[in-house]
Amino acid sequence: MNEIKTQVQFVEIDDDMAGQRIDNFLRNHLKDIPKSMIYRILRKGEVRVNKKRIKAEYKLQALDVIRIPPVTLTEPQQDTAPSTKLAKVAELEQRIIYEDEHLLVLNKPSGTAVHGGSGLKFGAIEALRALRPQARFLELVHRIDRDTSGILLVAKKRSALRHLQAQFREKTVKKYYFALVMGEWKNQCRVVNAPLLKNETNSIVRVSQAGKPSETRFKVLERLPNATLIQASPITGRTHQIRVHTQYTGHPIAWDDRYGDRRFDAYTGKAGLDRLFLHAANIQFVHPASEEAMEIHAPMDSKLEGVLSQLRSLASA
Structure with missing residues (x-):
């Protein structure tokens, strides 16, 4: 790997x-330098906003001018970005179900993580950035589990x-999932209120009074045999919320490797x-620019439809 020393940069917001925050801006702007270096140049006062020293928590305002000092970057390997020729990356292009200048909606396939990490070279967001090299900004609005398929929102502007994300915090976004669960779900079981606690060591979630509401x-x-x-x-x-709440009721989801039932998986x-x-x-x-009420549907893949048919x-036999 080669090292590259950048020039002084001036960026108008x-x-x-x-x-x-200025630290988050720098982490996005200087993707190839360690986070520790970003905080070091902030502490040393090498980053200036409107010619003044600022702290890491400073929130940028329109027309601010940022001075970014010279930094030493590690030149990325040629294969850092996923190739658009990879079948898994190319598939995502066909799974974009809505796109405009503000946002993109992906029908994410099962088995694809939303982002790279934990031994994964890339996830959905890295693949989308490779597919949209001209996009200045592409960020996940929310996350869904790697093995869960379906709707994933991606913002194409910071304002979006x-x-x-404000709509998610205010709980005005409505999300609906389809799940195949074991046994006969009772009609009267319409709401599950059970606090969830996540084990930070192994990421297993369980119902616990010490957990979060x-x-x-x-x-x-639809009712089907068994x-x-x-x-x-x-x-x-919450993490794994639907998966744990269905298990808690005695009706785990089919093929859930953490909270499922092997007998139901075999069936x-x-x-x-x-x-x-x-x-x-x-x-x-609500659309972030037009304020129009939006409703997006993502069809299930042929494998899930085939299982239901079987x-x-x-x-009927």
Whole structure:
């Protein structure tokens, strides 16, 4: 790897970049230098805003002028960005179900993480950046589990990111998932309020009074032999929330490697299932620019539809 020393840069902040902390701006602007170096040049006063020293928590304002000092960057390897010729990357182009100048909506396939890390070279956001090299800004609005398929919102402007994330914080975004669960889900089980606690060592989540308040709403969509297709709508956004709440009711999701039931996995495996049957099917939100009410639907993939068809044939046999 070669090292490159940059020149002094002066960046004027526009309305779209305003509102973010200076440390977060620098981490995004100087992607190839360690986070520790960013905080070091801030502490030493080498970064100036309007010719003045600032602290890491300073929030940028429109028309601020930032002086970024020379820094030594490590020249990235040629394969740092995922190749658009990789089948997994190219597939995502076909799975974009909505796009305009402010946001992009992806029907994420199961098995694709939303971002790289933990031994993964890249995730959905890195692949999208490779597919959209001209985009100045592409950031995840929210996350869904690697093995969950379906709707993933990506902001193409910082103003859109702030607007959409505010809607998530205010719980005005409505999300609906389809899940195939074990056994006969009771019609009267429409809401599960059970606090969830995450083990930071192994990321396993369990119901615990010491946990954070968590609420999921449920609706029966279809009854099948030894299984139920349900709609789940999380009101809160805890890690693995739907998966743990369905397990808590005694109806774990098919092919859930953490919270599932192996007997149910074997049963649904005979119908062709080999992945978690949890799909983010529908989302409702307000468009960050037009303020128009948006509703996006993401179809299930052919494998999940095929499993349902197989189970229906058992019911009619």
